[in-house]
Amino acid sequence: MHDLAIETHGLRKEFGGRTAVSDLTLSVQAGEVFGFLGPNGAGKTTSIKMLLSLTMPTAGTASILGQPLGSRAARAGIGYLPEHFRFHEWLTAAEFLDLHGRLYQMEKTERTAVIPDLLALVGLADRANTRLQAFSKGMLQRIGLAQALLNNPRLVFLDEPTSGLDPLGRRLVRDVVNGLREEGTAVFLNSHLLSEVEKTCDRVAFIRDGAVLETISLADFAQGSVQVTLRVGQPTPQLLPDLAQFGSAVQWQGKNGRIHLTLAQESQLPQLAQWLIDQGHTLYELTPTPLSLEDRFLQVIGQPERVEG
Amino acid sequence: MTTLIIAQLTIRETQRRRILWIVVLLALGFLGLYALGFHYIYAGLQENLPASENRNLFVGALVTMGLYVTNFLIALMTVLMSAASVSGEIESHTADTLVTKPIRRWELILGKWLGFSILLLGYILLLPGGVILISIWQSGLPVANVLPGLSLILLQGLILLSLSLAGGTRLSTLANGAMAFMIYGIAFLGSWTEQIGALFENQTAVNIGIVTSLIMPSEALWKKALALFQPGFASSPVMAGPLAVTSQPSDLMIGYAVAYMVALLALALWSFSRRDL
Numbered sequence: 068m069h070d071l072a073i074e075t076h077g078l079r080k081e082f083g084g085r086t087a088v089s090d091l092t093l094s095v096q097a098g099e100v101f102g103f104l105g106p107n108g109a110g111k112t113t114s115i116k117m118l119l120s121l122t123m124p125t126a127g128t129a130s131i132l133g134q135p136l137g138s139r140a141a142r143a144g145i146g147y148l149p150e151h152f153r154f155h156e157w158l159t160a161a162e163f164l165d166l167h168g169r170l171y172q173m174e175k176t177e178r179t180a181v182i183p184d185l186l187a188l189v190g191l192a193d194r195a196n197t198r199l200q201a202f203s204k205g206m207l208q209r210i211g212l213a214q215a216l217l218n219n220p221r222l223v224f225l226d227e228p229t230s231g232l233d234p235l236g237r238r239l240v241r242d243v244v245n246g247l248r249e250e251g252t253a254v255f256l257n258s259h260l261l262s263e264v265e266k267t268c269d270r271v272a273f274i275r276d277g278a279v280l281e282t283i284s285l286a287d288f289a290q291g292s293v294q295v296t297l298r299v300g301q302p303t304p305q306l307l308p309d310l311a312q313f314g315s316a317v318q319w320q321g322k323n324g325r326i327h328l329t330l331a332q333e334s335q336l337p338q339l340a341q342w343l344i345d346q347g348h349t350l351y352e353l354t355p356t357p358l359s360l361e362d363r364f365l366q367v368i369g370q371p372e373r374v375e376g
Numbered sequence: 377m378t379t380l381i382i383a384q385l386t387i388r389e390t391q392r393r394r395i396l397w398i399v400v401l402l403a404l405g406f407l408g409l410y411a412l413g414f415h416y417i418y419a420g421l422q423e424n425l426p427a428s429e430n431r432n433l434f435v436g437a438l439v440t441m442g443l444y445v446t447n448f449l450i451a452l453m454t455v456l457m458s459a460a461s462v463s464g465e466i467e468s469h470t471a472d473t474l475v476t477k478p479i480r481r482w483e484l485i486l487g488k489w490l491g492f493s494i495l496l497l498g499y500i501l502l503l504p505g506g507v508i509l510i511s512i513w514q515s516g517l518p519v520a521n522v523l524p525g526l527s528l529i530l531l532q533g534l535i536l537l538s539l540s541l542a543g544g545t546r547l548s549t550l551a552n553g554a555m556a557f558m559i560y561g562i563a564f565l566g567s568w569t570e571q572i573g574a575l576f577e578n579q580t581a582v583n584i585g586i587v588t589s590l591i592m593p594s595e596a597l598w599k600k601a602l603a604l605f606q607p608g609f610a611s612s613p614v615m616a617g618p619l620a621v622t623s624q625p626s627d628l629m630i631g632y633a634v635a636y637m638v639a640l641l642a643l644a645l646w647s648f649s650r651r652d653l
Contacts, residue, residue, distance in 0.1 A: 116652070116653070119472075119476045120475075120476070121472060121475065121476065121652065121653040122652040122653065123650075123652060139478040139479070139480070140478070142476055142477060142478040142479075143478035145476070147472075147473060147476045149469055149472045149473060151468075151469040151472075152469075152473070153468040153469050153470045154470060154473065155385070155389065155470060157389060157392035157393055158392075166381070166385065167473065167477065169381050170378065170381065170474065170477035170478075170479055171477055171478065172377070172478065211473070214473060
């Protein structure tokens with residue numbers, strides 16, 4: 068149980084008659100960077116709010132760091148950078164961190180030791196005594212990130228952490244996330260930027276209509292899946308169903324006679340070529356391209372039925 | 377502990393946003409003006425009215441007016457400073473990073489309540505307290521029951537504070553402020569109905585006043601406080617005119633007001649603990 072940072076079973080949230088999240092069932096390992104992907108309105112925000120006990124689930128169970136959801140013990144070990152970060156802007160950066168450190172019940176000596184380091188980490192060491200009202204959006208997000216790391220957390224929730232940041236800021240977030248992974252801290256990352264997720268996450272969950280459709284490991288994904296574009300002379304109607312034995316997402320690509328399909332393993336390519344020739348097809352084109360997370364996202368989110376990951 | 381941190385934060389916010397200093401500065405201005413006015417009026421009275429009984433009537437009227445205005449300002453400021461405190465932090469999501477800390481949500485509301493209560497106490501000591509001090513200093517005439525009277529003004533403020541914090545857990549800032557002022561206004565009107573009813577011995581009007589005082593006891597507390605400060609003057613409609621306390625709220629009403637305030641505060645703590653953010 069305790070090697071799981073997050074474990075949820077059938078978390079559900081209804082607002083009035085509307086179901087925002089129908090079934091959130093997932094587990095995040097300790098020390099893993101976990102991406103949470105889905106289209107707008109999929110229930111991502113409500114899911115995160117439930118995990119942070121900002122919102123109470125209508126049904127289901129969950130534990131955070133082995134503690135029951137909503138308990139103070141669970142919250143003691145987490146850090147959180149909200150998407151809509153708004154802080155007490157009349158505080159200086161150092162005062163702001165000190166306040167949140169006190170709310171984490173950190174001792175004064177601990178706070179004075181940690182705060183300068185965190186300010187330096189997020190590149191705001193020279194702004195310790197500047198009030199937050201003078202901060203830019205990017206600076207606010209960075210001080211928010213420092214706030215999420217105050218208590219040396221074992222699980223950090225980052226909700227769209229790079230949305231307001233310039234490339235340097237994004238790089239900083241990525242470095243922080245990598246640093247957390249090295250320290251064995253789990254990160255729950257909600258982001259629209261699939262390229263960011265691809266660079267930082269160990270696993271990702273795809274969520275749509277308030278339910279987890281599929282969870283994939285990015286390491287396996289990067290090694291395995293390839294998208295293949297192929298073109299044959301005089302394709303028969305039976306060709307498409309037959310190709311399904313090799314891979315998934317088989318479809319005509321526009322009117323140019325090309326077919327797209329996704330192979331789980333690159334090693335299937337020679338078999339596919341051999342089979343096409345054996346079947347008497349004239350093969351004009353067979354182009355493998357590594358599948359991007361965006362391709363996979365569109366494949367999974369586009370699926371009408373739920374797939375067990 | 378968390379409660380104290382938030383109380384401190386609440387007071388610091390009024391300092392940093394310069395609310396505290398503006399209030400203190402203007403209060404000092406108000407008191408200066410009151411002292412000046414009192415001084416010249418009293419000097420004139422001593423010249424023109426040799427009989428001290430007649431002078432006392434005017435002094436009573438001056439003190440009553442001063443207390444009436446400052447009491448009203450206290451009620452107004454209590455709602456103004458607290459109406460946005462909870463709803464604003466919910467709307468702006470400032471609350472999100474606070475309640476996800478290992479704290480109990482109700483501690484956040486109790487901390488705000490405590491912080492505002494301390495400010496409220498300061499304002500009361502400064503404004504109605506200042507009016508009383510100036511009156512005694514200028515005229516040498518005592519004001520009766522100073523501590524019990526100021527305590528009732530404080531209780532009135534605490535009721536409005538608890539109402540506005542409770543409302544803030546569910547209503548938008550504007551709706552909350554409007555709600556608090558409207559309820560205060562109803563109590564105001566009900567209390568006047570009661571006083572005028574008592575003057576003309578109309579029991580129905582008195583009962584209407586008592587019922588509104590049960591709905592919102594703020595104005596009953598002010599009437600009781602005034603009756604304590606100025607026992608002779610305030611109880612006489614001939615002398616005190618519309619401000620007279622002909623139907624004095626009972627001690628039971630004070631007990632009810634304490635229970636009412638505690639219930640509102642409990643509602644605020646419970647409501648914020650239960651809501652989705």
